[in-house]
Amino acid sequence: MFIGVSQRLLLNESYYELREALALEWGEFFRANLQGFLPLPLSYELDFKAYVPHLKGVILSGGNDLNSLNPNELSLKRDVYEAKIISYCFKKEFPLLGICRGAQMIAQHFNSTLKPCQNHIGTHQITTKRGEFEVNSFHNFCIESLGQNLKSLAVSKDGSIxxxxxxxxxxxxxxxxxxxxxxxxxxxxxxxxLKGVK
Known part of the structure; x- marks a missing residue:
């Protein structure tokens, strides 16, 4: 069984070529935490619906900024494709998880507000119902407030979602x-x- 994972888009600098990429950590993560599932990298050149019969869930990965925050062709290409995934998962009640940029994409899709942030590179503390946790952090934009259909599960000390x-x-x-x-x-x-995926 597969979980679809959207990929980072990269521009090769030695000659013009757009490339799709996933960090090697995703393979290790699936081996350690998603036994019974394999990652299926999603290509931006293939219709997402062609993947659906093979998937139990979808992860929108990190990398690239949202086009609305940092306009460029790579971000726009990702935005258009991932918006279709979000719409499908919403309509079909299909398990969807956004990581970093993926979370920003979902938040924006549901009318949340985002803004530039500081001190969100490295690690920082978050607060949930279960207490305080230190998490890694690699983003320059944060979620300031959520759209009405979304519910906060964790906040940082600066109040961002x-x-x-x-x-x-x-x-x-x-x-x-x-x-x-x-x-x-x-x-x-x-x-x-993951419970929804299983």
Whole structure:
């Protein structure tokens, strides 16, 4: 069984070529935390619906900024494709998890506000119902407020939203990278999403 994972887009500098890429950590993450599932990298040149019969859930990965925050052709290409994934998952109640940029994409899709932030590179503290946790952090933009259909699950000390879920659908967003070091120091949100996948 597969979980679809959207990929980072890169521009090769030695000659013009757009490339899709996933960090190696995703393979290790699946081996350690998603036994029974394999990652299926999603290509931006193939219709997402062609993948659906093979998938049990979708992860929108990190990398690239949203086009609305840092306009460029790579971000726009990702935005258009991932918006279709979000719409499909919403309509079909299909388990969706956004990581960092993926969380920002989901938040924006549901009318949340984002803004530039400082001190969100490295690690920082978040607060959930279960207490305080230190998580990794690699983003220059944060979620300032959520749209009315989303519910906050974690906040940072500066008040920005670090994790959320849709109020009615199996859609989650996490601003830290679960596939990297300290990615699962807070794992309850990931486990709730995974329960929907299983």
């Amino acid at each position: 670090e994790a959320f879920k849709h109020k009615k659908k199996p859609i989650y967003g996490i601003m830290w990278h679960i596939e990297r070091e300290r990615g699962l120091s807070e794992n309850a949100i990931f486990k709730k999403w």
